[in-house]
Structures are given as C-alpha cells and as structure tokens.
Amino acid sequence: MxxxxxxxxxxxxxxxxxxxxxxxxxxxxxxxxxxxxxxxxxxxxxxxxxxxxxxGPEFKDFEFEDLNPKTFARKHLLDKDKDEYGLRELASSFDLRKEMAEVADAVNGRPSDPVPSAPAAGGTASGGSDLLRKRDTPAPAERPPFDADAT
Known part of the structure; x- marks a missing residue:
C-alpha cells in the first residue's frame, strides 16, 4: 500500500x-x-x-532529495548516460561475494575452483601442513598455540 x-x-x-x-x-x-x-x-x-x-537561478532545478548521499552518488556518479570515470566497468569487474567465497573456501580448505592454484603461503604443494586449513578434529595431546597478543 x-x-x-x-x-x-x-x-x-x-x-x-x-x-x-x-x-x-x-x-x-x-x-x-x-x-x-x-x-x-x-x-x-x-x-x-x-x-x-x-x-538563485543556478539552483532552480535543485532537488532536496539530492542531499541524501546515496541519491547524490547515484545521480552524479552512476548515471546511465554519462560514465566519465569508468565506474560501471569497475563495479562490474569487482564481485565482493565471489571474493568472500574464495577466502572462505581457502580458510576452510575447500577447493574454490577446478583449476589448482599455487599453494598458499606456509603450505607446500606436496601435501605438507597448510596453516589456513581447518583441522577436522584436534589432536588429543596437542595444546592450542599461545597467543600473547590475545591475553
């Protein structure tokens, strides 16, 4: 309604x-x-x-809705007719959801793409310890690492 x-x-x-x-x-x-x-x-x-x-006359077509930052940016920066700064191309090339999914896959140890990528820093291609890989079950005798900054 x-x-x-x-x-x-x-x-x-x-x-x-x-x-x-x-x-x-x-x-x-x-x-x-x-x-x-x-x-x-x-x-x-x-x-x-x-x-x-x-x-004055230079503001005769001024709209108060333009004072909203979201409306102002949409009207002046993302106008369909003019794209002086190439913002449409930049926005279409950047997919935040895809980037976040790739990071989450890397942290959880799931393959994010079918093409194998280079090993992460600290990991080895031969199946050594990967620091970003989440363990399924903790080792019974192993203590968690001590973090001096967290205490």
Missing part, C-alpha cells in the same frame, strides 16, 4: 481508531488529521520555494 503498511495493518489501525475515538468522533478526527497534514505539506512546499528563490 503506502508507507510500507499492508492491508491487514491498515485494518488493524482502523479498528483501533474506532475503538479509541468512537464512531461518532472518528470523522472529525480524520478531518483534523488530514487538515494538519495538508498544512504541513503546504509549509514544506513554501519553505522549499523560499530556499530555491534565495539560492
């Missing part, structure tokens, strides 16, 4: 309003609320017009 309110929530609000204000006062309350919202909207529009007129 609007304002992220579903039909069941709207019915609940109407029933609650009838219970709180009563059926005889409800039309007057609705009329007062809509009048208040209309006045707030008129005040907001007049304030926007005053600000635009004070800024």
């Amino acid at each position: 609007f304002f992220d309110i579903g039909p069941l929530e709207m019915i609940a609000i109407v029933i609650l309003a009838v219970l709180v204000f009563g059926p005889e006062k409800l039309p007057k309350v609705i009329q007062d609320v809509t009048g208040f919202l209309r006045k707030v909207r008129e005040f907001s529009d007049s304030a926007k017009q005053d600000i635009r007129s004070e800024l």
Whole structure:
C-alpha cells in the first residue's frame, strides 16, 4: 500500500481508531488529521520555494532529495548516460561475494575452483601442513598455540 503498511495493518489501525475515538468522533478526527497534514505539506512546499528563490537561478532545478548521499552518488556518479570515470566497468569487474567465497573456501580448505592454484603461503604443494586449513578434529595431546597478543 503506502508507507510500507499492508492491508491487514491498515485494518488493524482502523479498528483501533474506532475503538479509541468512537464512531461518532472518528470523522472529525480524520478531518483534523488530514487538515494538519495538508498544512504541513503546504509549509514544506513554501519553505522549499523560499530556499530555491534565495539560492538563485543556478539552483532552480535543485532537488532536496539530492542531499541524501546515496541519491547524490547515484545521480552524479552512476548515471546511465554519462560514465566519465569508468565506474560501471569497475563495479562490474569487482564481485565482493565471489571474493568472500574464495577466502572462505581457502580458510576452510575447500577447493574454490577446478583449476589448482599455487599453494598458499606456509603450505607446500606436496601435501605438507597448510596453516589456513581447518583441522577436522584436534589432536588429543596437542595444546592450542599461545597467543600473547590475545591475553
């Protein structure tokens, strides 16, 4: 519907309003609320017009939604018609989910791609100890490593 309110929530609000204000006062309350919202909207529009007129003619097509950083970046940097900085190519070449999956696979010792890659630092290609590989079960007599920075 609007304002992220579903039909069941709207019915609940109407029933609650009838219970709180009563059926005889409800039309007057609705009329007062809509009048208040209309006045707030008129005040907001007049304030926007005053600000635009004070800024001058170079800001005549200024939108207040542009003050939101996300909207500003989307409008000026990621516009479909102009891509001066090559940001679309950069965004399409960088896939964060793929990178994170590769790191997680390396930490958990799962192969991330069918082509074998170079051994990780500290590991050996002949099947020696790989420091990033997670052990299935801890050795019974082996103590965990001591980390002086963590204590």
